[in-house]
Amino acid sequence: NAGVTQTPKFRILKIGQSMTLQCTQDMNHNYMYWYRQDPGMGLKLIYYSVGAGITDKGEVPNGYNVSRSTTEDFPLRLELAAPSQTSVYFCASRDSDRAKTQYFGPGTRLLVL
């Protein structure tokens, strides 16, 4: 079981470029999440999904888009990258059970210059 995997591990973008952060989970979890973690801070929710075809905004969605065409994949799209998007991005997933425990991927470190 690979759990939650994210690619790439690290990326440098120029201002105005775009990219997609990939997230895949093999646990058949319905719920998936994208967080960002700025230096020395806790995680903030960007977007989440409660199942294929259903997504919703979190606390800090501006500048990002998501899609959920399959249960396994939940890519995060950055359009027109800005220095303020320099951060570490975490994807997470959880089952629909009572446990509510979210399992996190290893993170993607993004630097926008």
Add this chain to the structure above:
Amino acid sequence: AQTVTQSQPEMSVQEAETVTLSCTYDTSENNYYLFWYKQPPSRQMILVIRQEAYKQQNATENRFSVNFQKAAKSFSLKISDSQLGDTAMYFCAFMKHVVGNNNAGNMLTFGGGTRLMVKP
């Protein structure tokens, strides 16, 4: 909106000793979940322990235990017999319990973290 506060930015403890990390939260909800996550230098977020608010008994996982005080909205983490591998950032997190399809119950709210250093 819920808020989670960790008042200790940094702490240190000697190997084999016990340390307690503090967490307080603010909510008007009655049913919710609380979590402690560990983030070592590898940046991987690892679940340490979880607590359901309706359970009065404090959760325990090996050397990790919590002191859950619902009335005081306090959720501290105690690490016994500290090990060098416990060195990490520790985050307290809150999630509402929502019945049905109300998606607002999916949000994890994190505290700002406590950096714990275990010294040999």
